Amino acid sequence: MMETQRLVIRPPELRDFDDLYSMWSDPQVVQFVTGAPLTREEVWTRLLRSIGHWAALGFGHWIVSEKSNAAFVGEVGFVQHRRGISPAFDASPEIGWMIAQRAQRFGYASEAIAAALNWAHTRWPGAETVCIISPENAASMKVANRFDYRPDHETTYKNKVVSVCRRAPGHAG
Template sequence: MLMPELIVETTRLLMRPPQMQDFEDLYAMWSDAEVVHHVTGYPLTREDVWARLLRSFGHWAAMGFGHWVVTEKANGSFVGEVGFVQYRRGISADFDRAPEIGWMLARRAQRLGYASEAVDAALHWADVRWPGSDTVCIISPDNVESLRLGNKFGYRVDHEGIYKNKPILVCRRATNHQK
């Protein structure tokens, strides 16, 4: 049963913690080489996506936050995932303490304004939950669209780094963020 305080609604979208029945939609998205190119660099297997889904359940249970599954309110169609995690990536102690935002949209849901709408809603949720707290994200330097989206919501490059042998930009949305 979903707790109402964990559900976020926008004009067009419904964001809720994942459920078992989301697996096939998540697999379709995470196994699409074009969609994951800048994030993993390769399509995920069913086993990989299953592990992600279970990790997401655990995040919500242990931390009280995680990735929401995003769907269209009008018809329930899967849009993607947006939310916050703390993966303890080892990028830096400062990074690992802050909630890390992430977003991933299915190919059919891209370039429709859904990412902006969902990230905006997630950040409003975070600002209420963690007032005055910075949030962070990592973005591939080649991912122009994600860099543009992050910048729109106040994420600025803090420093460059390497994560899993790939270059990344470590971005921070400071407490005194400006859109």
């Protein structure tokens, strides 16, 4: 578990399902990621995959909540999905974040990402990290840029164009 000034960041648990479903089924939240709201089954599978990431690899997505009232904010973390994107980046930790609509525009994504990157710097010192973002997702591209993620190339993932952004080794959060 990690804490920031305003946030608690912890590994996911089954009790997080309803909050995750609310976020991942919101068309405005997922428009640039999945393109369509996820079903209950898809969110359940995502949650189990995230818990499995922690069990198998010792890292994954964290659940982010407000410290003051425990309200759900979203998720942030690192994954290794072996996406089959070419050129491959499977050896690099891939960061991702998703913030519930009601929690957007408060700087929570940046606060959670900074904590996650500090954690990653101690776990993988000097490692490059990557993220994939829809080029149309200006808000996420702005956040990624704030943390020195730079577009490296565009490719196709699940029939959608994505920008593969890289963060040079050696950065702390």
